[in-house]
Amino acid sequence: MSATEIDPQKLEAVMGQAVLDMGAAISAPLFVIGDRLGLYKAMADAGPLSSTEVAERAGVAERSVREWLRNQAAAGYVNYDPGADTYELPPEQALALADEESPYYLLGAFELIASLYADEDRILDAFRSGEGMGWHEHDHRLFRGTERFFRPGYKGNLVAEWIPALDGVEEKLAEGAKVADVGCGHGASTVLMAEAFPASEFHGFDYHGASIERAREAADAAGVGGRAKFDVATAKDFPAGGYDMVAVFDCLHDMGDPVGASAHIHETLADDGTWMIVEPFAGDHPEDNFNPVGRIFYGASTMICTPASLDQEVGLALGAQAGEERLTEVIKEGGFASVRRATETPFNLILEAKP
Numbered sequence: 001m002s003a004t005e006i007d008p009q010k011l012e013a014v015m016g017q018a019v020l021d022m023g024a025a026i027s028a029p030l031f032v033i034g035d036r037l038g039l040y041k042a043m044a045d046a047g048p049l050s051s052t053e054v055a056e057r058a059g060v061a062e063r064s065v066r067e068w069l070r071n072q073a074a075a076g077y078v079n080y081d082p083g084a085d086t087y088e089l090p091p092e093q094a095l096a097l098a099d100e101e102s103p104y105y106l107l108g109a110f111e112l113i114a115s116l117y118a119d120e121d122r123i124l125d126a127f128r129s130g131e132g133m134g135w136h137e138h139d140h141r142l143f144r145g146t147e148r149f150f151r152p153g154y155k156g157n158l159v160a161e162w163i164p165a166l167d168g169v170e171e172k173l174a175e176g177a178k179v180a181d182v183g184c185g186h187g188a189s190t191v192l193m194a195e196a197f198p199a200s201e202f203h204g205f206d207y208h209g210a211s212i213e214r215a216r217e218a219a220d221a222a223g224v225g226g227r228a229k230f231d232v233a234t235a236k237d238f239p240a241g242g243y244d245m246v247a248v249f250d251c252l253h254d255m256g257d258p259v260g261a262s263a264h265i266h267e268t269l270a271d272d273g274t275w276m277i278v279e280p281f282a283g284d285h286p287e288d289n290f291n292p293v294g295r296i297f298y299g300a301s302t303m304i305c306t307p308a309s310l311d312q313e314v315g316l317a318l319g320a321q322a323g324e325e326r327l328t329e330v331i332k333e334g335g336f337a338s339v340r341r342a343t344e345t346p347f348n349l350i351l352e353a354k355p
């Protein structure tokens with residue numbers, strides 16, 4: 001291609017985008033460092049601080065912290081006052097970066113992303129072989145990062161918005177119902193539901209043994225271990241129980257055989273039971289998802305979800321952004337008579353399926 005065919009404005013746009021992306025990528029481990037060393041927490045509600053004060057509060061070396069603060073200020077996460085040479089974490093940033101109980105907390109995402117660099121060679125092999133890579137094969141930071149990334153969204157929405165959007169389910173849970181949380185991971189969703197509905201019993205299932213152990217610890221720590229039980233089982237072999245509700249949170253697309261899972265869930269539900277399907281928000285066509293959230297999900301789907309599904313029997317590989325139409329087909333193929341969108345958030349689609 002000759003130089004005259006290059007549009008300088010388009011080239012500048014490519015370079016601008018790439019520079020933004022380089023800044024984000026190189027800052028990713030700095031978010032993890034800030035998280036692990038408690039730097040954001042040291043700054044929360046503290047007003048303007050010198051780099052020495054931030055370092056003292058976190059118990060780390062000032063010279064490294066000063067450089068870290070300047071990276072954070074360059075991105076606008078921290079405000080810098082040149083006159084006083086101080087740095088401040090504004091309250092909005094503190095909600096996202098320092099308060100693990102806030103629905104906006106997002107540092108888990110960076111822990112999850114860090115795990116992918118550790119697994120790069122293995123993921124690359126999966127591209128070559130086409131055989132996928134099991135969820136259980138990933139660096140352990142994926143499991144904890146996923147829990148910490150998803151929990152704030154569940155905490156903000158599950159009990160307040162999603163369950164009330166289902167037909168008659170909130171009333172049943174308040175009176176006393178039996179619930180299965182399939183593909184429960186570390187049990188964040190199970191524990192939140194058990195805390196909110198003390199008359200109901202909850203059973204979390206996941207094929208990944210280490211996640212089930214962690215879920216049991218989380219339930220005990222939250223004081224709901226008596227009503228939130230966890231067992232290793234797949235979505236196709238968890239024990240039947242006449243469940244009033246089965247829920248799957250951000251995992252149907254990770255399964256090799258989501259149609260088989262749908263059929264088994266259909267069998268295990270009570271006749272008037274409800275299946276709640278929480279999936280990443282997505283439009284039905286790839287181009288509907290070419291936006292900042294879709295970009296994140298396609299990244300996760302390429303490196304985590306699609307290989308996870310390919311690693312299992314059938315290997316349907318729905319991808320993290322299958323969209324409502326395709327999800328509805330899969331759910332109905334398993335035997336469900338009706339599927340509707342109960343509600344949505346910018347990150348999640350919440351579907352309700354009835355037998």
Ligand SMILES: C[S@@+](CC[C@H](N)C(=O)[O-])C[C@H]1O[C@@H](n2cnc3c(N)ncnc32)[C@H](O)[C@@H]1O
Nearest residue numbers: 135183184185206207208234235249251254255
């Ligand atoms: C993205 S994580 C979501 C975990 C949890 N539901 C949450 O929202 O935090 C996907 C989970 O699905 C589980 N999983 C994948 N395939 C499964 C299968 N066939 N049966 C049961 N669990 C499965 C994985 O072990 C993993 O814990």
